[in-house]
Amino acid sequence: MTSRSLLHWLWLFVVPLSVAMVIFFTFINPGTPVQGITILWFVTFCPGMSLVPLFQLKHFIIEATLIIAMSLSIDAIVVVISLYSRHWSPFTTLWVLITLCLIGSLLQLRQRLANM
């Protein structure tokens, strides 16, 4: 396994790990300073990180750029939908994003296994 493919496998597990941390620090043990950092990390990177590696662009800076742009866009679209549909609930929105992230991670896992 090359260092590049190892990195991609590692990326695959960053999203579930981040989701676990978000659930722990937001719902199980809230109120710590880590909660803010974890949430900022999650919303800035995770939705994109579960999606962009599927494109297989194979360039770190380009993938990182798209990850941030797509993460914030997906977050905002989900949030605005909840706002205009008069179902504003940040924690429900967070669960929607977590679900999207996990679906993306599963798709990545399937893609990796198919390519092996």
Place this chain on the structure above:
Amino acid sequence: MRVRLTKFSAEQEQDLHDISLINTANTSIIGTAMIDKHAIADIPTIHMPILSKTAVDQESLTQLDTLIDTALYLAPFGAFLAWCLSLQAINIRQMNDLGLVSVFPPLLLGTIVFITACFCILLYRKRIRISALCVYFALLIIMLYGVNTLIEEMPRFASVYKHAGYTEYIMRTGTVDPTLTAYFSWPGFFSLSAFITKIAGYLDILNFATWAPIFYNIFYFGPLYMLFTSFTNNKRIVYLAIWLFYLTNWVGQDYYSPQGLCFFLYLTMIAILLKWFKTSPHAGPNSSVRCSPKLPFLTGLYRWLTAPDPLTEPLQLRQRYTLIVCVIVIFAFVVFSHQLTPFFTILSVFALVLCRRCSLWWLPLLMTVMTVLWIVFMSQSFLAGHASDVFSGFQLSTSLSENVTSRVAGDAQHLFITRMRLVMSLFVWGCACVGGFLRWRRGYQDATIILLALTPFLLFVIQPYGGEMLLRAYLFSQPSMVFLIATLLHDVPLLKKNSWRVAANICLCLLLLGGFCLTRYGNENMDYMTNDEVAGVRHLYSIAPAHSLLLGAWDGAPWQQQDLEKYVTATLPRPSLHPQDGAVDFSHAIATGDTNSIIKYIQFRYPKQGNVYMLFTRSQKVMFTSMAGFPPSAFDHLENNIATSGHFTLIYSNPDARIYQFLPQGGTR
């Protein structure tokens, strides 16, 4: 026949690499770049010297080279340490209207100069060390854009506090009310902000908003890299252009704001389009358009504009579709987050498509439809009140007046800063023009870069945007401008020797750095907020009953950060909250300290307002004296007259904020 072997510098090798790509027969794939010889037919033939193998051989590095490389690795850390130590010497309270530069210790400026010089040396070493460059970029961003965060007590800039108020409203009510503020017609950024603040467990955005400039500028690195690598294969030009971007980004739109984030999204969209969706080099000039023999200039211009870019990236069909979806999703976020960025994006994409630089001909149409639909259906209340402003046609004279003439006002130091901003902008644009001209002379087809540099200025002609359009046009044209500046010294024939080129780059960077320090930090005395000011405003909100009138003595106070809908907020420069009242001018009253007209106005305009409070803060006073052109003592004189008028009573005071309550019938309380 004698063959002369020439040893080349690394940069020359990069040029030769570009040229060898150009001269490759038919279509060849080298790395990830696909080059077609038909696409680069206009590039002049350049004599191909024979490369010496030793030039690219890693092992040829001497011990001295290794020593220099190690020193260049360690230098930024040393500079950063010295920079951190120098922060302790800053006494921000002694700042004058020249901004932060007036209190910067020489060591702090010296470390930034040092790191810039080291960067230029590192850039022109035989081998580009990406890891070292990344360290330089990270430290530069912290040093240039994090200095305010590290030395100031509270988040800077009055607008950040308004943005905190919009976010707080959404967090509290779960809705938006477009009648309260135009920003609620484009709530994407603020609703995202409310969502993040709530689930992160923060009370307001002020906990993290102060870090926005650092994060935004880190975000900008990626799309700038994508964009510049779509312009050239020469990594030295790419990294130098990014460095120059950070040295020229003085407009300060990277505070916690929708436009700061949307600029990142704009760059990302344009970078995706130019990286993967350029018109195929096989396409050639559009033969369906006949060029008039009577207008040879137009024929040449047309050919130059529509000549395909040689640098294209191969893309699978599946990747193509997913990237298109990405662009649409990102643009959707931009459409409902900011009123201006969609138009910059549409103009740029439209120009690229019109000149056959981008193959997605339908994309500007889709973007226009998305934007129009949002404006028509979702921002009706804004449109109802501002239709005449939006659809007023060409307003060049108004734009010039609001963006340039009226801004060159205020006290001597502020005037100097304003003029420096004009000089800096003209210098950047001038250097870019020279760089573009030199590239054109060398045969480069830079239509894409020129189009992206010029299209933002179309909006300046159409819409003054409250005197801020030129700033925005500067920002959106900046990536292309800095790329052309980066090529400037690369293309000067006199600078063939690497050492000369390094020296010239250091001089250029230091010149821009000097301009940056004055222009970026020049308004800091106004934008800086103290703990006492924010504490005063918080006290005001804690005592003022709902529906009170909060009257600011001048613009610039850190208020409106909470309970947006519960209070009527106005300032003396903009006292009228009702457009039908027409303009109310308190200039004379302020200049002469005449409080009667202010009192009469409050009694007439707000007779039903149970409680009226007047706020005086440090930042208001600085803005008043530096920008308004009134004598420095006028603000204190006005406050003194308010205090002794008998119609106001002082109810709160700290060194940076005073709150007076209005007594409708006069007398004491």
